[in-house]
Amino acid sequence: GAGVSQSPSNKVTEKGKDVELRCDPISGHTALYWYRQSLGQGLEFLIYFQGNSAPDKSGLPSDRFSAERTGGSVSTLTIQRTQQEDSAVYLCASTKRSLAGTDTQYFGPGTRLTVL
Amino acid sequence: AQKVTQAQTEISVVEKEDVTLDCVYETRDTTYYLFWYKQPPSGELVFLIRRNSFDEQNEISGRYSWNFQKSTSSFNFTITASQVVDSAVYFCALSEALTGFQKLVFGTGTRLLVSP
Numbered sequence: 001g002a003g004v005s006q007s008p009s010n011k012v013t014e015k016g017k018d019v020e021l022r023c024d025p026i027s028g029h030t031a032l033y034w035y036r037q038s039l040g041q042g043l044e045f046l047i048y049f050q051g052n053s054a055p056d057k058s059g060l061p062s063d064r065f066s067a068e069r070t071g072g073s074v075s076t077l078t079i080q081r082t083q084q085e086d087s088a089v090y091l092c093a094s095t096k097r098s099l100a101g102t103d104t105q106y107f108g109p110g111t112r113l114t115v116l
Numbered sequence: 117a118q119k120v121t122q123a124q125t126e127i128s129v130v131e132k133e134d135v136t137l138d139c140v141y142e143t144r145d146t147t148y149y150l151f152w153y154k155q156p157p158s159g160e161l162v163f164l165i166r167r168n169s170f171d172e173q174n175e176i177s178g179r180y181s182w183n184f185q186k187s188t189s190s191f192n193f194t195i196t197a198s199q200v201v202d203s204a205v206y207f208c209a210l211s212e213a214l215t216g217f218q219k220l221v222f223g224t225g226t227r228l229l230v231s232p
Binding site: 031033035042043044045048050055056059089091093095103104105106107108109110112 | 151153158159160161162163166207209217218219220221222223224225
């Protein structure tokens with residue numbers, strides 16, 4: 001089946017604008033994760049969804065960042081009033097919730113965000 | 117706190133050489149999972165392996181092998197007879213969650229360059 005998809009693949013925006021990044025997980029996967037990959041910070045966790053709820057938002061760097069998930073499927077990560085330090089690749093991953101223990105996260109191709 | 121250290125920033129080898137990528141981790145938990153991911157130039161993180169903390173058996177998959185040693189908190193990855201297609205950034209990651217949610221803590225990655 002199809003893997004995790006993300007759109008857009010590239011986004012260039014001006015400082016101060018809002019952006020929305022979309023993630024479509026693997027069909028049947030109930031857990032969804034957002035990570036950010038930047039030169040300065042490496043790969044860092046942002047937020048996790050189980051179904052439509054987000055039990056852990058601890059990685060969101062500021063209140064300009066928010067995310068939602070609807071229908072237990074597509075998720076949108078929104079960054080308001082973008083700053084240059086928000087420039088990074090935003091990666092989404094999904095897992096099939098398993099009773100056997102922790103699951104393997106499968107990643108999408110990412111969205112490269114550039115804030116001018 | 118959890119931490120993953122990949123001390124090798126970049127490794128260059130010639131095709132057919134064997135190469136070992138080092139990974140050292142820190143965690144207070146007795147139960148945890150370790151992962152290796154490959155990030156080729158296309159950017160997508162590709163899952164390679166997952167090991168749990170109770171299983172210290174070494175694993176081999178084709179040209180890939182992994183050496184997990186709890187005594188030294190290391191989870192090293194060896195590629196035998198490297199090929200140009202192995203050129204990528206390799207990430208080691210740690211997860212402390214047992215079930216359901218897993219927040220991956222990544223190392224900074226090792227860039228492997230395999231030349232013909």
